[in-house]
Amino acid sequence: MMGLLREMLSYPFLVRAFLGGTFISLCASLLGVSLVLKRYSMIGDGLSHVSFGALSIAVAFGWAPLAVSLPVVGAAAVLLLGLTGNGKLRSDAAIAMISAGSLAVGILVTSLTTGMTTDVSSYMFGSILAMNRQEVFLGAGLSAVVLGLFVFCYNRVFAVTFDESFAKATGVNVRLYNTLLAVLTAVTIVLGMRMMGAMLISSLVIFPALTSMRLFKSFKSVVVSAGVVSVVCFWIGLMLSYAYSVPAGASVVLVNLAGFVCFWGIERLRGCGCFIFCLWGG
Secondary structure (H helix, E strand, C coil): CHHHHHHHCCCHHHHHHHHHHHHHHHHHHHHHHHHHHCCCCCHHHHHHHHHHHHHHHHHHHCCCHHHHHHHHHHHHHHHHHHHHHCCCCCHHHHHHHHHHHHHHHHHHHHHHCCCCCHHHHHHHHCCHHHCCHHHHHHHHHHHHHHHHHHHHCHHHHHHHHHCHHHHHHCCCCHHHHHHHHHHHHHHHHHHHHHHHCCCCCHHHHHHHHHHHHCCCCCHHHHHHHHHHHHHHHHHHHHHHHHHHCCCHHHHHHHHHHHHHHHHHHHHHHHHHHHHHHHHHHC
């Protein structure tokens, strides 16, 4: 295992893949805890489709993909928050509506202009080995912001996640923190699409949080566990991808799925153990 890792790190493009993927996995997992608890777990899937639509338009007109997709996806995240926050639409309905519409726009623009080029395909299905230095630096900056949010504003993030009414009563600017979470999630999705593709990026948001919730119950422990699980699963997935020449995005998702099954099994065994102990004590 260590020999394989040393071999992989001898290639600059794989070093960029490891660094960029680690930053994106960490951000997605931390933000995912709040999103899952607020029942916005599918926002990653919706925003990835919005990003695909924006990227398709950018590629068709020869514009810079990140420069176009970042503001578009950020605006879509804030719009989703506004639609669901005012009670006019359920969160799942709003996400499905924007997701389907954006994906349709992306497919239509692609079919009428450039066709399924390498650039479009890499964002649809992922191409982590094509990550450049700019994306790695953006990922590092995003990680710093997300970690700073959870370290220095932990109590406010906790309050907004679990009880917005109480948070408002205590003077927390709930709209500001919700918007911040939405925008950070949007940036994470746009950067993560290069790694996982539009079809799989939402897994980085959902799996680590759900996995950690199998064994941990406090918000802080779930956040820490989700970050560790996400990074470890990404590293294992990327190493398996290199060793067996399989797509990196699918490999990472399957490792996350295996991690969830393991944590779920431990949870079940622990529950059975407590039950047997109670019977024995009784």
